Amino acid sequence: MIQNETPWEPSQRYPDPRFRAFHPSFHRFRAMNGAVEKLAGGCRWAEGPVWFGDHRALLWSDIPNDRILRWDEVTGQVSVFRQSSNFANGNTRDRQGRLVTCEHGGRRITRTEYDGRITVLADRYDGKRLNSPNDIVVKSDGSVWFTDPPFGIAGHIEGEKAEAELPHGVYRIDGQTGAVTLLTDELAGPNGLAFSPDERILYVVESRAEPRRIVAYDVTEDGRIANRRVAVQGEPGDTPDGFRVDTEGNLWCGWGMGGPEFDGVRVFSPQGEPLGHIDLPERCANVCFGGRHRNRLFMAASRSIYSVMLTVQGVAGG
Numbered sequence: 001m002i003q004n005e006t007p008w009e010p011s012q013r014y015p016d017p018r019f020r021a022f023h024p025s026f027h028r029f030r031a032m033n034g035a036v037e038k039l040a041g042g043c044r045w046a047e048g049p050v051w052f053g054d055h056r057a058l059l060w061s062d063i064p065n066d067r068i069l070r071w072d073e074v075t076g077q078v079s080v081f082r083q084s085s086n087f088a089n090g091n092t093r094d095r096q097g098r099l100v101t102c103e104h105g106g107r108r109i110t111r112t113e114y115d116g117r118i119t120v121l122a123d124r125y126d127g128k129r130l131n132s133p134n135d136i137v138v139k140s141d142g143s144v145w146f147t148d149p150p151f152g153i154a155g156h157i158e159g160e161k162a163e164a165e166l167p168h169g170v171y172r173i174d175g176q177t178g179a180v181t182l183l184t185d186e187l188a189g190p191n192g193l194a195f196s197p198d199e200r201i202l203y204v205v206e207s208r209a210e211p212r213r214i215v216a217y218d219v220t221e222d223g224r225i226a227n228r229r230v231a232v233q234g235e236p237g238d239t240p241d242g243f244r245v246d247t248e249g250n251l252w253c254g255w256g257m258g259g260p261e262f263d264g265v266r267v268f269s270p271q272g273e274p275l276g277h278i279d280l281p282e283r284c285a286n287v288c289f290g291g292r293h294r295n296r297l298f299m300a301a302s303r304s305i306y307s308v309m310l311t312v313q314g315v316a317g318g
Contacts, residue, residue, distance in 0.1 A: 008038040008041075008281075008304075010035055010036065010037060010038070011035050011036070014032055014033050014035065015030055015031075015032055015033075015034070016030070016034065016035040016036055016308070018036050018264070018278055018279040018280070019276060019277075019278055019279075020276055020277045020278075020279060021275070021276045022274045022275055022276050022277070023269075023273065023274070023275045023276065025269075025275055026267065026275040026276030028311060029250075029267070029275075029276070029310050029311055029312050030310070030311070031309045031310060031311050033309075034308050034309035034310060034311075035308065036278065036280070036306055036307070036308045037306060037307050037308065038304055038305070038306050039058075039071050039076075039078075039298075039304075039305045039306065039307055040069070040071055040078045040304060040305040041303055041304040041305075042303065042304075043062040043065065043069070043302070043303045043304065043305075044062060044063070044064035044065050044303065045062065045063045045064050045158070045285070045302065045303075046060055046061070046062055046285065046286075046300035046301060046302060046303065046304065046305055047060065047061045047062075047063055047089050047090065047242070047285050047286050047300050048060055048061040048088065048089050048090040048091040048101075048102070048135070048242070048286055048300065049091070049286060049287065049288040049298045049299075049300045049305070050091040050092055050093060050099065050288055051288055051289065051290025051291070051294075051298065052093070052097075052099075053290065053291075053292065054097065056072065056073040056074055057070050057071060057072050057073060058070070058071040058073070058288075058290060058298055058305070059081055059091060059099065060091070060298075060300050060305060061085060061088040061089055061090075061091060061101075061300075063087055063088070063089055063104065063152075063158045064087075064157050064158055065083075066083060066084045066085055066086075066087050066105070067080055067081075067082065067083035067084070067085050067088075068080075068081040068082040068083075068085045068088050068091070068101075069081060071305060084105070085101075085103070085105075086103040086104070086105035086106040086108075086110075087103060087104035087105040087152060087158055087159045088101050088102065088103050088104075089101075089102045089103070089104055089132070089133065089134055089135070089152065089158075090102040090133070090134055090135035090136045090146070090242070090286070091136070092136050092137055092138055092317075093138070093317070094111065094138045094142065094144070095138060095140060095142055095317065098111050098112055098113060098114065099111070099112040100112075100121070100136060100138060100144060101136070102132075102133035102134055102135065102136050102146060103133065104132040104133070104151075104152025104153070104158050104159030105152075105159050105160060106120075106123065107123060107129050107130045107131065107132060107133070107152075107153070107159075107162075108120050108121075108122060108123035108130060108133065109121040109122045109123070109130075109133055109136065109144060109146055109173065121144060121173050121178065122144075122146075122171070122173050122178075122180045124180075125166060125169070125171065125180050125182060126166075126182075128165040128166050129165050129166070130148050130166065131148045131149060131150040131152070131153060131164050131165070131166055131168070131169075132148070132149065132150055132151055132152025132153050132158075132159055133146050133147070133148050134146070134147045134148065134149055134151065134152070134190070134191055134192075135147050135191060135192045135193055135242055135286070136193075137193055137194055137195060137317070138317055139175075139195065139199055139317075140199060140317060141175055141223075142175025142176065143172055143173060143174055143175040143223060144172070144173040144175070145170070145171070145172050145173075145183075145193060145202070146170070146171055146173075146193075147169070147170050147171075147190035147191055147192075147193055147204065148166065148168065148169045148170070148171060148190070149168045149189045149190055149191065149207070149208075150164040150168070151189070166185075167185040168185060168187060168188060168189060168190055168208075169182050169183075169184070169185045169190065170182075170183045170184050170185075170187065170190050170193070170204060170225075171183060172223055172224075174223070181223070181224070183217075183224060183225050184217075184225060184228075186228070187204060187206045187209075187215065188206055188207075188208035188209055189206060189207040189208030189209070190204050190205070190206065190207070191204070191205040191206075191207040191240075191241060191242070192204070192205040192240065192241055192242035192243045192253070192254070192286065193205070194243055194244055194245045194251070195219070195245065195315070196245060196249055196270070197245060197246075197247055197248075197249055197315045199219060200218065200219055201216050201217065201218060201219065202216070202217045202219050202225055203215070203216050203231055203243070203245070203251065204216075204217070205240045205241060205242075205243070205253075207239075207240070207241065209234075211233075211234040211235055211236050211237070211238055212234040212238055212239055212240050213230050213231075213232060213233050213234050213240075214230075214231045214232040214234075214240055214243075214251070214253070214268075214272075215228055215229065215230055215231060216228075216229055216230075216231040230272075231251075231268075231272050232251070232253075232268050232272045233272075236258070237257075237258025237259060237262055238255070238258060238262065238266075239255060239256055239257040239258055239262065239283070240253045240254070240255060240266070241253070241254040241255070241256075241284070241285045241286060242254045242285055242286025242287060242300075243286075243287060244287050244288055244289055244314055244315075245314070245315050246289070246312045246313060246314050246315065247312065247313050247314070247315055248270075248312060249269075249270035250267055250268060250269055250270065250275065250312070251267065251268040251270075252265055252267050252287050252289075252297060252314075253265065253266045253267070253268065253287075254283075254284035254285045254286045254287055254299070254300070254301075255277070255283070255284055256280075256282070256283025256284055256301075256302075257283050260281075262283075263279065263280050263281065263282055263283050263284065263301075264277055264278045264279045264280040264284055264299075264301075265277065265278040265280070265284050265287060265297070265299055278297075278299075278308065280299065280301050280306055281301075282301040282302035282303060282304060283301060283302050284299050284300065284301040284302075284306075285300050285301065285302065286299075286300045287299050287300070288314070289313065289314020289315075290314075291309070293313060294313045294314045294315075294316070295309060295310050295311065295312065295313045295314075296308070296309050296310070297309075297310055297314075
């Protein structure tokens with residue numbers, strides 16, 4: 001069992017003062033009795049949360065510790081789901097409910113079958129090894145979309161140090177044929193990614209832009225992307241990372257590193273307007289929606305996992 005290692009003082013007041021509104025519309029997302037809770041600690045770098053409603057459990061990656069952890073909603077206990085995880089990073093579920101994972105160590109995308117077997121979906125493009133797949137999402141047609149920067153092969157902390165064979169890329173795996181398509185290699189450090197609710201827009205964090213930003217593309221009928229534009233232009237200190245989208249099209253983004261006032265989750269409208277912020281005591285790397293109605297936001301924040309109940313729901317499949 002993994003223990004909470006650092007003191008955590010939940011708010012004793014409703015509504016939770018950790019919600020900071022930049023726009024009046026942000027207040028309606030906050031449940032009156034929805035307070036930020038700390039669920040687990042003791043990680044080295046928590047990433048890639050994914051909700052399994054059929055098990056009432058959250059899985060997430062602890063990348064430097066080379067493991068995937070599991071939080072049980074019924075018991076509140078945390079256990080090791082998989083070790084070694086091949087330095088797993090981003091996780092999601094496909095439309096059949098199977099775990100799909102980005103692995104730095106294997107430099108590959110894998111799917112965990114119902115019986116626990118591991119199927120490799122992609123580890124190469126054009127005969128060359130992938131770099132270190134980072135984040136991932138599955139479209140309703142079964143296609144798998146992922147980012148592939150070289151962060152995990154830059155040293156021996158989140159994988160094995162190696163030379164990159166491919167440029168920074170965003171890829172699509174066809175859900176029927178398994179064919180891998182390079183969608184773009186024009187982004188510096190592609191990181192988190194997600195679809196709009198109607199799947200007509202793909203958002204991608206460009207994490208090596210100065211400052212960071214979130215770009216948007218139109219998704220074409222043949223499964224490619226076009227019409228690149230900036231959806232959210234960061235300011236100095238802004239650090240968007242992994243994110244998910246709610247049913248209204250708002251972006252819930254892991255945020256932090258520029259100072260304590262940046263740590264937590266930053267929320268943007270579909271038009272890129274900052275709506276508000278959820279303060280956390282640690283930088284947040286990634287989020288997912290879960291719970292019975294997909295209105296519980298789970299936040300993977302550096303060494304810990306937090307959650308909060310909201311009045312808005314996340315899109316299915318995110």
